[in-house]
Amino acid sequence: MMQIVVDNRGLEPPQPMVRILQALGQLGPGDELVALMDREPRLLYAELERRGYTWEFTASEDGPRIRIWREPAP
Amino acid sequence: MNGINPSAVPPARVVAPYLVAAPLGLAMAGVALLTAPEGTLDGPSTPALLAATHGIVLGWLTMSIMGATLQLVTSVLGGRPPAAPLAMSAFVLYAAGVALLVGAFADWRLPLLAAAGGLAAAGLACYLAAAARPLWTARPVSPELTSLRLAHLCLGATVALGLTWALALRFGWFAVTPALVAAHAHLGIIGWLAIAITGVTYRLLPMFGIVRGATPRFARQLPGALAAMAVVACAVYPLNPPPLARAGLEAVLAALGGAWLADAVRLYRGRLRRKPDLYSRATAGSFLFLGAALAATPLAAAWPADAPPGAHRIVTAAGVLVLGGWAGMTLVANSYKIVPFIAWYHRFSARAGHESVPGTAELYSRHIAHAVLILVAFGTITGAGAALSGSLPALRAAGAACTVAGLFATASLAGTFVVRPVPGRGPGPRPAAHTVGT
Numbered sequence: 001m002m003q004i005v006v007d008n009r010g011l012e013p014p015q016p017m018v019r020i021l022q023a024l025g026q027l028g029p030g031d032e033l034v035a036l037m038d039r040e041p042r043l044l045y046a047e048l049e050r051r052g053y054t055w056e057f058t059a060s061e062d063g064p065r066i067r068i069w070r071e072p073a074p
Numbered sequence: 075m076n077g078i079n080p081s082a083v084p085p086a087r088v089v090a091p092y093l094v095a096a097p098l099g100l101a102m103a104g105v106a107l108l109t110a111p112e113g114t115l116d117g118p119s120t121p122a123l124l125a126a127t128h129g130i131v132l133g134w135l136t137m138s139i140m141g142a143t144l145q146l147v148t149s150v151l152g153g154r155p156p157a158a159p160l161a162m163s164a165f166v167l168y169a170a171g172v173a174l175l176v177g178a179f180a181d182w183r184l185p186l187l188a189a190a191g192g193l194a195a196a197g198l199a200c201y202l203a204a205a206a207r208p209l210w211t212a213r214p215v216s217p218e219l220t221s222l223r224l225a226h227l228c229l230g231a232t233v234a235l236g237l238t239w240a241l242a243l244r245f246g247w248f249a250v251t252p253a254l255v256a257a258h259a260h261l262g263i264i265g266w267l268a269i270a271i272t273g274v275t276y277r278l279l280p281m282f283g284i285v286r287g288a289t290p291r292f293a294r295q296l297p298g299a300l301a302a303m304a305v306v307a308c309a310v311y312p313l314n315p316p317p318l319a320r321a322g323l324e325a326v327l328a329a330l331g332g333a334w335l336a337d338a339v340r341l342y343r344g345r346l347r348r349k350p351d352l353y354s355r356a357t358a359g360s361f362l363f364l365g366a367a368l369a370a371t372p373l374a375a376a377w378p379a380d381a382p383p384g385a386h387r388i389v390t391a392a393g394v395l396v397l398g399g400w401a402g403m404t405l406v407a408n409s410y411k412i413v414p415f416i417a418w419y420h421r422f423s424a425r426a427g428h429e430s431v432p433g434t435a436e437l438y439s440r441h442i443a444h445a446v447l448i449l450v451a452f453g454t455i456t457g458a459g460a461a462l463s464g465s466l467p468a469l470r471a472a473g474a475a476c477t478v479a480g481l482f483a484t485a486s487l488a489g490t491f492v493v494r495p496v497p498g499r500g501p502g503p504r505p506a507a508h509t510v511g512t
Contacts, residue, residue, distance in 0.1 A: 014419065018427070021426040024427055039150075050424070
């Protein structure tokens with residue numbers, strides 16, 4: 001399993017969304033992407049859903065981050 | 075986890091008309107000033123000044139905030155999207171009502187004034203119904219959300235009051251005195267514009283200015299304090315308070331404005347993006363104009379009516395500084411962030427990651443955007459100078475600047491949705507990702 005980390009802190013919209021969507025192309029089966037954010041990327045969710053990805057957003061003390069992966073086919 | 079439906083994003087046809095058409099209100103205000111007759115600066119409520127004020131406030135500022143609210147509360151603050159047909163119908167009714175209202179004020183046609191006021195109020199009622207869903211379903215309840223909720227309540231009250239005054243003028247119910255006009259103006263400027271703009275700035279300045287390590291001090295207290303003072307001012311002014319009481323009231327309002335300004339400057343100084351751009355210039359300019367207005371308003375309230383240049387002239391100049399300088403420059407700063415982003419999202423987000431897509435800065439001309447900024451600043455300074463000096467040529471020059479600025483802004487903001495992007499205006503690339511485990 002590979003984890004790709006994207007640091008989107010300090011970037012203005014829509015750069016965080018573009019960088020996440022670009023990095024998703026590198027994900028293989030079982031891999032996941034973690035993006036460090038300044039805020040919750042609500043507008044990204046529509047695009048992730050369209051592309052068949054699952055995500056989890058957390059706002060911890062380390063700062064907001066989103067984990068994205070593709071569920072294995074049943 | 076997954077739980078947001080893609081349809082949660084408001085369609086561009088719902089929010090874009092408000093944001094793109096709003097600067098036409100500035101252009102209409104400019105035409106009213108450009109064609110202002112002799113005697114326009116004899117008082118704060120002459121027909122041309124009322125036409126310009128309503129074009130700027132109801133047309134430019136309010137319509138921009140309406141569109142920004144529908145977008146921001148849904149896509150950033152987590153509210154459910156508005157009913158699209160209702161929001162679109164509201165725009166048509168409201169825009170038509172405001173356009174007729176500005177013309178009715180300029181020509182002082184009372185039957186049209188009452189009818190246009192009714193049309194604008196009907197449009198506003200539809201808008202408030204549409205905005206209620208995002209505003210009251212958004213979670214968590216942040217200071218920004220509280221500000222927008224309070225501001226929208228004040229907007230409804232302000233327009234209801236304004237419509238009552240218009241009907242009173244039309245049917246002679248009672249005399250619409252300067253004191254009643256002052257009550258309406260305070261509710262609109264403090265209760266609606268100031269609460270909305272100060273509250274939303276706490277979210278937008280860190281987002282667009284990329285602020286780190288700066289924490290505001292008054293974000294939680296200001297919305298309630300401003301709302302309370304707006305209600306107090308609206309209740310006290312019709313009682314014709316003595317100059318000292320008016321000055322005290324305005325001093326409290328200026329202190330609240332000063333508290334927000336201190337917060338906003340603190341955030342502005344904490345921004346990571348240090349390279350000057352349209353946003354930083356317009357934001358800094360808006361702070362300067364607000365500082366000048368905060369100094370002028372208590373002075374105007376205490377100024378003897380018969381002492382030169384006349385209390386009404388200082389009041390008018392302070393109004394120009396607040397509306398054109400502070401609120402206007404703030405809107406210029408944020409419009410050129412929000413509208414290109416909405417256009418980008420609807421035009422390019424589905425292609426991002428699959429192919430190279432432009433940045434938001436490639437969707438509009440920076441030269442035109444800066445021209446809008448300069449024209450608004452020039453119009454504000456010239457307009458305030460005209461108010462103080464009583465110079466009609468200066469007032470007309472301010473009107474010309476507003477007209478051109480409004481037309482430029484509408485054209486360039488509309489262009490973000492249709493014009494082919496010009497490569498090379500966006501920020502340079504930054505390493506996108508790294509792999510931490512296999």
